[in-house]
Amino acid sequence: MIDPRYSIRDSSDLLSPSLLIYPDLVRENVQAMIALARGAERLRPHVKTHKMAEIVRLVESLGIKKHKCATIAEAEMIAAAGGGDVLLAYPLVGPNLERYIHLVRGYRATKFRVTVDHPDSARALSEAAAGLDRTLSVLVDLEIGMGRTGIDPGDAAADLYALVDRLPNLRADGLHAYDGHIRDTNPAARLAAARPGREKVLALADRLEKQGLAVPRLVMGGSPTFPIHAALEHPGVECSPGTIIFHDASYTERFPDLRFTPAALLLTRVVSRPRADRLCLDLGHKAVAADPSGPRARVLGLEDAAHVNHSEEHLVLETPRAGDYAVGDVLLAIPTHVCPTVALHRRAYVIRDGQAVSQWEVTARDRVLGV
Numbered sequence: 369m370i371d372p373r374y375s376i377r378d379s380s381d382l383l384s385p386s387l388l389i390y391p392d393l394v395r396e397n398v399q400a401m402i403a404l405a406r407g408a409e410r411l412r413p414h415v416k417t418h419k420m421a422e423i424v425r426l427v428e429s430l431g432i433k434k435h436k437c438a439t440i441a442e443a444e445m446i447a448a449a450g451g452g453d454v455l456l457a458y459p460l461v462g463p464n465l466e467r468y469i470h471l472v473r474g475y476r477a478t479k480f481r482v483t484v485d486h487p488d489s490a491r492a493l494s495e496a497a498a499g500l501d502r503t504l505s506v507l508v509d510l511e512i513g514m515g516r517t518g519i520d521p522g523d524a525a526a527d528l529y530a531l532v533d534r535l536p537n538l539r540a541d542g543l544h545a546y547d548g549h550i551r552d553t554n555p556a557a558r559l560a561a562a563r564p565g566r567e568k569v570l571a572l573a574d575r576l577e578k579q580g581l582a583v584p585r586l587v588m589g590g591s592p593t594f595p596i597h598a599a600l601e602h603p604g605v606e607c608s609p610g611t612i613i614f615h616d617a618s619y620t621e622r623f624p625d626l627r628f629t630p631a632a633l634l635l636t637r638v639v640s641r642p643r644a645d646r647l648c649l650d651l652g653h654k655a656v657a658a659d660p661s662g663p664r665a666r667v668l669g670l671e672d673a674a675h676v677n678h679s680e681e682h683l684v685l686e687t688p689r690a691g692d693y694a695v696g697d698v699l700l701a702i703p704t705h706v707c708p709t710v711a712l713h714r715r716a717y718v719i720r721d722g723q724a725v726s727q728w729e730v731t732a733r734d735r736v737l738g739v
């Protein structure tokens with residue numbers, strides 16, 4: 369039985385494959401996020417999941433005024449949508465330094481913040497900001513186990529924070545720590561895995577404060593560790609989940625304690641029945657993300673079908689119930705990994721009360737917008 373909240377009365381005119389957004393479910397997810405965080409001001413959700421101005425406006429209307437992003441285009445999309453506070457949590461190198469300065473200069477109503485994890489990056493940012501009439505707010509990115517970006521949260525990070533504070537045109541503005549490597553299904557195991565990294569962040573903040581350096585914010589984690597960091601009483605904590613705004617099949621299965629509802633689905637059609645037990649859908653990996661390995665989507669009504677072939681424009685399912693479906697039939701699917709799936713689509717149908725009522729642009733799927 370398909371969840372009636374996903375049903376569409378007349379899908380005959382809807383293109384396939386396409387992305388569908390259910391704004392009422394998005395709203396419920398955001399409200400659940402705010403409740404778990406115990407206040408909208410303790411949230412800085414990551415926009416990489418949705419990349420849409422409409423969702424920025426939706427979360428702002430519910431009281432969330434801070435946003436996190438990974439690309440210059442996402443930062444620009446947020447600012448253009450009226451977002452007042454943007455953290456670009458990504459190292460700026462090459463021409464992106466200058467693009468960032470353009471952005472700060474161009475969107476005066478938005479407060480921009482950025483991370484650094486190396487003294488050379490801090491110096492480069494300080495120099496790039498020389499002609500600006502404002503100081504740049506800079507968070508130090510900490511490596512707490514993910515092994516991707518960040519600096520060791522001991523002496524090296526303390527020195528970098530002090531350097532940022534001293535450099536002209538910069539202001540040390542807090543710490544950033546992402547622990548996306550923590551993926552235990554069991555919440556107690558997840559807590560045990562997250563605690564050591566979190567203790568290091570808190571100890572560093574304490575040490576810096578004792579040195580007389582203000583640490584106004586600690587931007588922590590993604591969705592799996594969101595309930596853990598949301599429970600922290602420390603001042604300045606900002607939780608930055610992304611995925612749970614739309615949620616997906618992978619997080620639903622892996623983290624059953626995250627009680628959010630998939631709110632971005634895919635519409636697909638049966639395009640062929642090459643054998644009695646096979647259905648071919650127009651849901652190739654140019655329409656649904658090809659990661660992780662295994663089924664790339666949970667096709668509603670065919671959850672137990674074997675996914676036997678996935679190519680650019682085709683998804684082949686094997687099921688003894690293939691005969692129940694005709695060529696042209698519409699199916700809905702929950703993507704396994706929603707964030708890269710959204711980025712494959714230029715726009716999404718907005719589904720309200722069983723009808724496609726409008727379309728929203730996935731603006732920041734592009735790498736370059738204005739700057």
Ligand SMILES: Cc1ncc(COP(=O)(O)O)c(C=O)c1O
Pocket residue numbers: 414436457546548589590591592608609610611612
């Ligand atoms: C730096 C950073 N923060 C937050 C997130 C959000 O994590 P999640 O997708 O688990 O919500 C991500 C995800 O990639 C990230 O890279």
